[in-house]
Amino acid sequence: MRIILVLEYDGSRYCGWQSQPQGCSIQDALEVALSQIAKEDIRVITAGRTDAGVHALYQVVHFDTCVKRPISAWIRGVNALLPDDIAVLWATEASEQFHARYSAVERRYLYLLLNQPVRPAIHSKKVGWYHQPLALEKMRIAGETLLGEHDFSSFRAAECQAKSPVRTITQLNISRQGNLLVFDLRANAFLQHMVRNIIGCLVYIGKGKYSPEWMSELLESCDRAYAAPTFSPAGLYLAGVVYDSVWPMPRLTDLPIIPGLLTTH
Numbered sequence: 001m002r003i004i005l006v007l008e009y010d011g012s013r014y015c016g017w018q019s020q021p022q023g024c025s026i027q028d029a030l031e032v033a034l035s036q037i038a039k040e041d042i043r044v045i046t047a048g049r050t051d052a053g054v055h056a057l058y059q060v061v062h063f064d065t066c067v068k069r070p071i072s073a074w075i076r077g078v079n080a081l082l083p084d085d086i087a088v089l090w091a092t093e094a095s096e097q098f099h100a101r102y103s104a105v106e107r108r109y110l111y112l113l114l115n116q117p118v119r120p121a122i123h124s125k126k127v128g129w130y131h132q133p134l135a136l137e138k139m140r141i142a143g144e145t146l147l148g149e150h151d152f153s154s155f156r157a158a159e160c161q162a163k164s165p166v167r168t169i170t171q172l173n174i175s176r177q178g179n180l181l182v183f184d185l186r187a188n189a190f191l192q193h194m195v196r197n198i199i200g201c202l203v204y205i206g207k208g209k210y211s212p213e214w215m216s217e218l219l220e221s222c223d224r225a226y227a228a229p230t231f232s233p234a235g236l237y238l239a240g241v242v243y244d245s246v247w248p249m250p251r252l253t254d255l256p257i258i259p260g261l262l263t264t265h
Helices: 026-038 071-081 136-144 194-206 213-221
Strands: 002-009 055-064 086-094 104-115 128-130 148-151 166-177 180-187 236-243
Touching: 002 071, 026 071, 026 086, 055 104, 071 086, 104 194, 128 194, 136 166, 136 194, 136 213, 166 194, 180 194, 194 213
Parallel strands: 055 236, 104 128
Antiparallel strands: 002 055, 002 086, 104 180, 104 236, 148 166, 166 180
């Protein structure tokens, strides 16, 4: 039997999604809880691996099990065994044709950047921060350069294991809510560190270090060495995974927990 779960988590104190020998990952915590409910070893497959310190509003996983449990066991039962900063929001049974990673057709990330002179305290692990004023319109112009299918080698981590650097970005919106900048990105898939590297380059343009045209030059160079440093993971949220309509997945706004700090439209 194949089970699909939708999760949310605060990645602040974890070493990322992927299981580690020291057991410090979100995957490790989830598999321990699932295995206790199933009374057998459970291994999960995820839609996308998030880095250390990165959060999720809508992470999708699937796993196979030989046992029959009510759906409530995979939600409330598992949540009773998970740390407070990880929660299952939704669960369903599915056919073995569903694959959390390979069936996905789009991923969505939000990046929250606090743009004010002093650093945050209460939200220090939930938002990125930049102290100098940022020119929103210049960043928007630069962001438009990245729309469509491109070789994103300039924005991938050196250790990225993706077979191809080609990705298709379908949306890159930047909005301002008071002193909070919200970057909303959608693509068929993202390379390792791709969103954080894009944010770093947009901040360089926003503060005036480079003109918006620099983004096009950077994209064409296919050279990570010319790009800005990787930006903080604190403000990054996996905010959605889209599947073909044959799979009845919930929308983000249909889920029970939506942090008020975030825009979800």
